[in-house]
Amino acid sequence: MLLPLSSQNITQYLHASGLCSLEDGNLDLSRLPGSSKKNFNLLVTLGNNRQLLIKQEHHQENAANLHEFFNEWLFHQLLKQFPVLGNIAAIASLVVHYDEDNSLLVRNYLSEYLELGSFYQHHQSFPTEIATAIGTTIAALHRATFQRREYRDFMATAPQGQYRYNFYNPAQGIESLTPDIFGAVPKSALQFYSVYQRDESLESAIADLAYEWKPCCLTHNDLTLNNILLHSRWDKLDNCLVRLIDWEACAWGDPAFDLGTLIASYLTIWLSSLVVDVTLELEESLQLAIIPLEAIQPSLLTLIQAYLNTFPAILEHRPDFIERVTQFAGLGLIHQIQAKINYQQQFDNTDMCTLQVAQNLLTMPEKSIQTVFGVTQAEIIQPMATQHQLTQPQKSQKLIPLYYEKTRLRGC
Template identity: 25%
Template sequence: MITSEVIPYLCGRELLSRENIVDGEVRVFDASRRNQNFRVINQGGRSLFVKQGTKIHGSSSTAREAAVYSILEADDHSHVPFPYAPRLIDYNPDDDILILELIDDAVNLREKYHESRYLQVQSAAAVGEALGALHMKTSLPTVLRRLGRSEPGVLEVDRPGLALLSDFSGSSIDLIRMVQSSADLIVHLDEMRQDWRNETLIHHDIRMDNIIQSSLHGTSEILIVDWETASAGDPAWDVGAAVADYLGLWIQSIPVTGTQSPEKLIHLADFPLSEVQESIAALWRAYARRSEMSADMQIEFMPRVARFCGLKLVQSAIEMVQNSAHWNLTAVTHMQVAANMMGRPQEAVQALLCLDVAS
């Protein structure tokens, strides 16, 4: 699909009125990334996000995302739409075109924080609330039947296949070699693989780029987008990934001089660790309350969150240098913090994340 075909297609699906078009109230913008994406701004009605998938080896990420949205709209438990995702408008399997409600006034959390240079505790709490609602909502048999189960690729970072390595830069491979050279990290990764739990629907790619803030619905400021990799999986991975993004804000804001170690410059971070910890604590408390965890469940779950937080930091470090000729101190700092968290998760819970049992 090209830009000029979007409006006729939507009219054919009766998702745009001809009156809006005649009055000149409809504009189409190409927003393509992995798929062909279009933002359709309708001043006289509902704006839309149009996504046409590209099938790879006979499978379509767009079809998968459509299945996720249909599960979120109504599942075996409540038949109440999940309030923390855009609304599904239409999916045409013949053309592999997914149409969602467009959140036109939204900004993702990473952009919001970097523009304001300020962390909002209430935003972090809303993320925890959204993840808790997600992990409580869905019927596991439904998710397994329609989406299957999967583990994050980074869980195999110590033994990547040739196909995966072919996509990595030399600097990314250097970081993988750092992992492979650490006997302790290899043991921790093996323990985490054995401890992986397929318990509920998880987003599988939680990051600030995929969490947008909007006042469109009134009931929720936080919406989670890009559900292409969602499946049955371990809720600790979603929560750990969210926590890791907050820690990453702190690490990436520490000045890098090349002459002094990051430890000596921590006090100059644009996002101070104390503020990051406050946001992480708010996220955790909201998640624990929304997912109705008992004190014993929280005590067991928190170290697992810390370990998966470390795993996400490893993933972030590799992604950070993917387009760089050489690794950098910021990426290595991610790896160092990750190794400590994966090796001493209980200490990380108490000393770094400052988590406690939510009442």
């Protein structure tokens, strides 16, 4: 039976679990601001100034998955089983305790780090050194686990009493709509679903992503700026600038999805600063952004270049890798809009502009690459192609199909 934790019984639980002792004295407890709607989050400061983050899933009677933290615990076990991954400092596990029966996870809290999203919001500057550290870290994880069956089999482990038939494909569009939608979302959001349903090219592009999804390495699957921590003295360090956290969604997956999700998070900084008015066209709004895309582009370009320099073999495996990253960035923006509608019950003109940008990224990825990175795909690949003797991706002939060869289901 689930034991709901609170500030009243957490001390007793930590003592019983051996996570603190009487020498720690009175514990300092505080709820973290902005805690997830799905989780109860509590920050505990022990007597030696060590801090623990306690996370517990809210118990819901018909919850589809009461083991959300299992993947993070599994990732923790993976790093212990394969030390070569543990040598990647930026992904080192922070987990110290997992209680499956009570859907509870305890991890160390890094007080000297801050969320990267908060850093960008406060400073409104985007140092390329940070982007280099992130790109190198992600690539190191993908490269170390690429096509390695022992890692794939380990990640296929299921919670006790459950089965995993396959890995989840995150390349999903919006689920099929029912009349219930009219009472579940604000009236303004119906425009979002209307535009999405009418755009057959958008639906086809997402169906292509789902069809071509080929898991080949370990992926984070929720790589947003808020899940990357930046050291408070990053500009004085030679390493350990960043830490990747919250591995609850990690699985065997497509590396392009990780990069696309992260780039979507960067693009949100630009898109959320748009000057939106009914009298302005989309291009005008984009140009009038308080934080222009040109300010973020150097970091985006550095990110993809650092990734490819560390893991150039991905271009041999997927010559269309950069296009897929761009498309996944568009899909990430759509997922962000949908999450805002579901959890905040909000949809405004800025979200409509974001949807239009997402459409371009998904349906015109080759053209959109220059928009995102500031250079063409050939200019991104050329240095890697020269250094690592890679072949340039061949452009397929553009023909108008008389029929769609792959089955397309709404919600895929």
